[in-house]
Amino acid sequence: MPQSRNNGLPAYQQIQRAIRQRIEGKQMKHGDPVSSERELARIHGVSLMTARHALAGLEREGIVERRPGAGTFVAPPRIHFNKLMSYTEQMASRGLPPSSKVIVAKVVEREQEIAARLGLAATSRLIKIERVRHTGDEPFALETCYLPGDEFAALVDAPLARTSLFSTLEHDFDVQLAYADEEVDATVAEGRVAQLLNLHVGAPLLRIRQVIYSTKTKPVIYVIGFYRSERHSLFIRRLR
Amino acid sequence: MPQSRNNGLPAYQQIQRAIRQRIEGKQMKHGDPVSSERELARIHGVSLMTARHALAGLEREGIVERRPGAGTFVAPPRIHFNKLMSYTEQMASRGLPPSSKVIVAKVVEREQEIAARLGLAATSRLIKIERVRHTGDEPFALETCYLPGDEFAALVDAPLARTSLFSTLEHDFDVQLAYADEEVDATVAEGRVAQLLNLHVGAPLLRIRQVIYSTKTKPVIYVIGFYRSERHSLFIRRLR
DNA sequence: AAGTGGTCTAGACCACGGC
DNA sequence: CCGTGGTCTAGACCACTTC
Secondary structure (H helix, E strand, O other): OOOOOOOOOOHHHHHHHHHHHHHHOOOOOOOOEEOOHHHHHHHHOOOHHHHHHHHHHHHHOOOEEEEOOOEEEEOOOOOOOOEOOOHHHHHHHOOOOOEEEEEEEEEEOOOHHHHHHOOOOOOOOEEEEEEEEEEOOEEEEEEEEEEEHHHHHHHHHOOOOOOOHHHHHHHHOOOOEEEEEEEEEEEEOOHHHHHHOOOOOOOEEEEEEEEEEEOOOOEEEEEEEEEEOOOOOEEEEEEO | OOOOOOOOOOHHHHHHHHHHHHHHOOOOOOOOEEOOHHHHHHHHOOOHHHHHHHHHHHHHHOOEEEEOOOEEEEOOOOOOOOEOOOHHHHHHHOOOOOEEEEEEEEEEOOOHHHHHHOOOOOOOOEEEEEEEEEEOOEEEEEEEEEEEHHHHHHHHHOOOOOOOHHHHHHHHOOOOEEEEEEEEEEEEOOHHHHHHOOOOOOOEEEEEEEEEEEOOOOEEEEEEEEEEOOOOOEEEEEEO
């Protein structure tokens, strides 16, 4: 009788959760063997295929490595490649305190191109939030994000300086973010951007424009960011 | 009797290949329904789980979309997010002819830092191949790649101008490339790079340094590339 | 030789979409 | 309502690694 009585969560996800927790809770570390498929099946009282399904998912996430004939092992502590993380989360993963300064937080109109990228009518109202990110006391990025104004009007009064935008969206607005498509190129600092980032005009900058989608494949945030190239590299993993 | 008589290829991969071919051969287009799991199982004479496994793989690759209760459909023409492709393959996927000019193809020694990135001793001999990539007649990238010299010595005499490095490796050297880790930042053109790319000094450039690994998790190629930012953007998909 | 992951079968029930 | 994908079972054989 599948997935009854048990939180409604499918069996394979419960197995994943159990393993994930033991790894995240440092009870297992890089290289440790994970219970074999047959063991997991026995322990959780499921069939072999279900246990396999659980491990296959964890392997795709990079949490676990499977070596045919040998076993399944906790994967090396992964640099979170290609993972959508907020600035706050990125800092946390490096053990650094987040620090940013809100420059602008208001409603704008007639931002035609940006409205289009969010799948909205050209004249829609948009929330605009502009922030400078710091490491230590040096500014290293200028991020401007836009959200649909009707849905997220309350955001302009949110404590953006203290709380992560991602967590505000996920907790207060019940929006689950799913993925982002980014376009990356290089540019040089000029005018206001150079000034805000404490750079001389002509310094190289990484420009990242991203559209962040919710689990419903709906665009939720458009972000354009400028990153000081001496202080920020982008890491990507590409698969064949 | 699994995977006998049939090319040695597992049944689920044969199903995938059949579907892939029909999509790539334009016999099916974006939005068209793919045979249902039960249909595929019947057609290919396999069980439902095997047909499901095939579709699950195609869905992960982004080739196909599955909508519960509705069916499985050919996914929108996908931009190849986070996919490791050679320059030749990238051009092909956009319907453009590849064009590049080999500047250097020789053996070098004492490239300590690069040897280290390839997991080799500091004094190892390395193959160095430097090429300018073009779109039309405009240069848009300078790519320099390094490979272990002992293993790939024959490469310096390979027809690099005519043949893709990836395919030479995969066919002539029996090396299967698996993934690449990239570090991306911004810089400005200067000296030789500016000259080769036909840019003025100070123009913004995207710099990509990548280590390409074989299926055996062994570093095989180190590439450092400079890309004219007006002619090249990087697209990334990040997942939550 | 024992254990592991990889593949596969022939069934089953569920929740959901579209008609 | 019927067909779909999503989950699951209780077995099986194979190729491989480890000892």
